[in-house]
Amino acid sequence: LRNGAGGGKTLRVVTYNTDRSVALASRIVTDMLAWDADVIVMQDCAPEVRAAMQTVASVADTKYQLYSESEFCVATRLPSALLERSTGSRNAGRAFAIQVTWEGTTVDVFTVHLPSPRNALWAARKGSADLLEQSVEVRSTASAAIAQWALANRGGGAVIVAGDFNLPVESRALGRDWSSLRNAFSEAGWGFGHTMFAGRHKVRIDHILVSREFTVRRARVLSGYPSEHQPVVAELAIITR
Template sequence: MPGGNDEMKAPSTDGKAAAPLRWARARRVLFWAIVVELACFAFFLAILGIGERSRVALLALYAPRQPVLVATVLAAVVAPLTKRRLLVGLQGVACLIALFPVMGLHLGGARASEFPVRLASYNVFFGRLGRPALLDEIGAMQADIILLQATYSSMGERVKARFPDRSTHECDDFLLITRYPIVKVEEPPPLADGTPAKFVGYVLETDAGPLRVFNVHPFSPRQALFDDDQTNDNIRHREEQIAAVMAAVRRDDIPFVIAGDTNLPGLSATGRRYLGDLHDAFDDVGFGFGYTFPAKRPWMRIDRAFASDRIHFVDARVGKQGASDHRALFVEFEIDSHR
């Protein structure tokens, strides 16, 4: 046909040319996602091995962990494009590591209990985000024991007026509100260098017998993170404060609960060293990540509850954002009184 050869069009090569380009981009995304992923995993391995002994380790311990999950999931999504089963499998394992050990995901759940003891722990941030709203929030808590940290000077009197039928005790910036009789209060002496021990112990007479409760709030790591001169002292004092709590709980065999703003995330070497043989409420029966700080978009589980073998946790959950920079922790447990 006249002009037929001129009218015939050559097969388009746009698709073939675009495919290598897309693959090159995918490889770059995969490469950098794996680099970020491995760097983050290395940081967390350093935390486990070194512990809180330097500012770098502290930064890794208290930094948000969401970037680890984002990088790992991104790498897992892109990995199948390589058609390499080993790489896909490794990224699947990496996702599990990111979700569970690194991010701290728990898949537990509440257990049935007829008459549990209900405890709430709440760092109230000195009432700086609204004292009336804070008192309303505490008033709505359905708990037998409420442990408050970072309270303000007039809070004790206001709480007594709000809870006329409850026993209360105020010491420093700690406050206890409970429906149980307070049998004894332990206000610990300062540490050897005069630093506050930052906890208060109580003996309560519950329906199931005596219970020791420790309201704790060791030093925040803020000074260690942002002031070179304070790093070593801050790390040492926080560890000594936790050690002082553990020395107090070992003095008798009454079942005990330790709760409060521990300032110790799950990967903390200090936490593992001193609290590792206790039952962690969220580890036992929590579901999700259990993050409590910062309240608006939390990424750390530092408000925690621990207990001896004679305490059996049946529920653990985190409250909604309220009038504080922390979220409240709610736990329920049974007391084994048959030993």
Template sequence: MRQSEPSRQVSSDARRPAPRWRRLRAVVLASAVLYLLGVVAVWLALPIAGDRWWPATLFLFGPRLVIALPLLAIVPAALLVQRRALVPAALASLIVAGPILGFAVSFRSLVGGAGRGDLRVASFNTGSRRTSMERLKAFVAKERPDVLALQECDLPELELTTAFPGWFVHVDRGMCLVSRHRILEAHSRDRRDVWDAGGHGAILRYAIALPDRVTAAAPSGAPEAPQPDAQVPPGTRAFSLVNLHLETPREAIEALMRGLWKQAAEHDRVIALRAWESELARQWVDEAPHPPIVVGDLNMPVDSAIYRRFWSDFENAFSRAGLGFGATKLTRWFGIRIDHVLAGPGWTTERAWIGPDLGSDHLPILADLRWTGAAPGDRR
């Protein structure tokens, strides 16, 4: 017997969701899409506005995880009433975890580099605290860096020389360098102009001799870098290492937390000071006579407008070959990566990682770099 037309209509109406459920599904889907658009907007705007506009600077150096809080409502709602909303929610999650929170992942970090590399560099801000020499020696014995750059270093030169016999040591007003390879030159920029402006501005540049047994590993077709310095010993090739500790944004952030827009002028003053210090540091890097490596506490993440202006043309070791969020500066609630190893022309990164807690509010950052050769004019 054929079903009557009224019966078919009643059956179809019974399968249709009630109007209130249709509205709820639409709201959940719209919320997920709007959240995705908001996350994309933050992602694109942060490198432009961070360290330029005070709300963006607060977010740049603050607990960025707050941007993920809407997912606590969107994802359960999508699972319950609108599965299609999971697609924009998943895309937003990837953007939050990667570009915004800074999770680094690369093929090299997953499979490992081709080896140790030609030079292992470590950088560590000791945090103005009394450094435990025993912990530092244990760290060096385990990680085996070729060059260890320290910022806010309170260790006397004699103590470092005694702790690392046979190494080359240089100490200058809170900036220390310990190197297995010979330090040919050490230049420290006069900081008085920066201090007069209320900044920090620790900028030191070294010429270090790298044995030919290391640089001979470069590809045979790679062009050779110029060696203008006659004091480079036979059988070695020099590179320049620049150790930095630049001005912190702390004063601006603390002022903004007290007065928000009322402290915008103080924010702009500190930002201008930090940009000036980066400009001075970059001049010293560009004047380096040998292929440069930059290490230290830059006091800025990679999505800072100041970083992108002065440092983005260098290869960031952790961004290139690290795995994870890579926080180097720790607070009670969150971490941020403001300490960096930057490889200039002639170098590439095989591996980068974060070291253990050595008693500071910073963690050391390490990188294995490989020499590839550099031609004149490669640097900016």
């Protein structure tokens, strides 16, 4: 833990859709140490990256514990336990959850990956827009289902939901399903905050959402990583009541 701006300790969270990049495996140990994060959630995590992350636990003073299931790799150096097994599928959206303890507060941490509109967008570029409306409906349905799974029975405790939502910040589904949480970058980021870069296509679809127990000290998007997506980092503090 480190001292954040304005005093007090901060919880650093990183979310990163790695696009199943195998190249990341050769650098992930260095990256994790540079991030100095308390919680790291990764989507589309290739087996090679998962294996490389296992070695981080052997690096002196890191003390990370790794959870992996389906496409997710989740690492934390906080006291933790498995909260929920993964739910869903690639076509219906996926999610996975652990529970951590930080500064005496129990925090449910969910990582999500909603269906991609990639195929629909490629078809539209070739002159066929038929799949676009279907893609919007699929992602809207997935968002509602994953939000229900993650938030309906949490009992009002502290929650972080981070991952590739495949929904821009102005999305109707994002606002409808996740309105009980706040967007870290929207509160404390700077600029457009694009997280996904595919040619000329740039969009902010990777988000860190937090419950009312947190204040967001800082949020930013990193750059220079071997995938179309880039990591998002947020530094959080517990609101003293």
